[in-house]
Amino acid sequence: MHTPQHIIEICQQQQRQLNLFLDLDGTLADFQLDPQHSFIPTSTLNTLAELLQLGIPVSVVTGRSIEMARQLLQQLPLPIAELHGLQIWWNSTKKLQLDLSHINYKQLRADLSQACRAYPNLRIEDKQFSVALHYREYPELAPVAQQIMAVLQVRYPQLKLKQGKCVVELLPQQASKGFAISRLLEAMPENSTFPIFIGDDVTDEDGFAVVNQHQGLSIKVGEGETLARYRLANTQAVAELLHLIKIHCETGAMTIKRGCEGKNVKANRVIQSGQFTES
Numbered sequence: 001m002h003t004p005q006h007i008i009e010i011c012q013q014q015q016r017q018l019n020l021f022l023d024l025d026g027t028l029a030d031f032q033l034d035p036q037h038s039f040i041p042t043s044t045l046n047t048l049a050e051l052l053q054l055g056i057p058v059s060v061v062t063g064r065s066i067e068m069a070r071q072l073l074q075q076l077p078l079p080i081a082e083l084h085g086l087q088i089w090w091n092s093t094k095k096l097q098l099d100l101s102h103i104n105y106k107q108l109r110a111d112l113s114q115a116c117r118a119y120p121n122l123r124i125e126d127k128q129f130s131v132a133l134h135y136r137e138y139p140e141l142a143p144v145a146q147q148i149m150a151v152l153q154v155r156y157p158q159l160k161l162k163q164g165k166c167v168v169e170l171l172p173q174q175a176s177k178g179f180a181i182s183r184l185l186e187a188m189p190e191n192s193t194f195p196i197f198i199g200d201d202v203t204d205e206d207g208f209a210v211v212n213q214h215q216g217l218s219i220k221v222g223e224g225e226t227l228a229r230y231r232l233a234n235t236q237a238v239a240e241l242l243h244l245i246k247i248h249c250e251t252g253a254m255t256i257k258r259g260c261e262g263k264n265v266k267a268n269r270v271i272q273s274g275q276f277t278e279s
Contacts, residue, residue, distance in 0.1 A: 002230050004241035016194035021181050024062045026200035027221050030235050033137050040072050044239045047246055054249045059184050061177045065127045085180025086129050098174050103158050115148045130171035164203050178206030
């Protein structure tokens with residue numbers, strides 16, 4: 001396990017602009033039995049706002065829907081890659097999204113609802129372009145949830161299974177946090193960015209892989225096997241690290257390259273050969 005101060009010392013050695021990519025649940029917010037009860041501490045939200053004011057690019061890469069992510073972030077004006085990167089929102093209206101018109105979501109929701117009828121303690125989350133089955137409050141139902149979703153995945157081969165902490169999700173094959181981080185990095189000036197991705201779950205592993213390829217800093221929160229090269233103990237350590245980054249940028253101990261702010265990202269640089277459409 002590493003300390004926030006140790007990671008700060010590594011960041012100080014970099015001449016490239018820091019570029020933060022952050023997961024939400026288990027990274028900025030502690031897990032709650034009911035995901036609807038999750039919250040990001042006010043002190044952490046204030047630190048994020050101050051980092052943005054300093055010109056540090058900050059993006060959120062989450063499995064949450066855009067509505068839930070914005071609610072947790074209290075409408076902070078930063079790019080959000082929702083649903084494991086299915087859609088990237090640059091601001092409140094401008095987004096990039098994959099073409100998912102070939103997937104019959106209406107039938108998928110009906111099939112999932114029918115399969116769960118005998119298990120009322122399983123909680124279905126409809127994320128519009130993916131569906132998740134939560135068993136956080138009833139971990140003994142894990143095998144049931146996994147079996148239900150595995151059967152559905154066979155019926156819908158356009159989708160893949162994603163196992164998270166007490167949740168199983170069906171989402172389009174193209175969706176991955178690594179894909180989202182790659183697209184966000186393409187919008188930054190080449191070779192000028194030092195990416196840092198902090199996440200806690202197996203769903204974050206492809207994001208760690210991409211950041212490692214860019215010679216960045218991959219940080220896992222908590223225990224477990226991982227591709228991340230560094231590790232923080234918990235969300236409190238994440239909050240401390242973000243606060244230290246803010247302090248070091250304010251004092252000039254870390255270089256801030258103006259003009260790289262997330263709010264000025266050029267979305268058109270990441271629209272590639274029909275993978276994304278812009279709206």
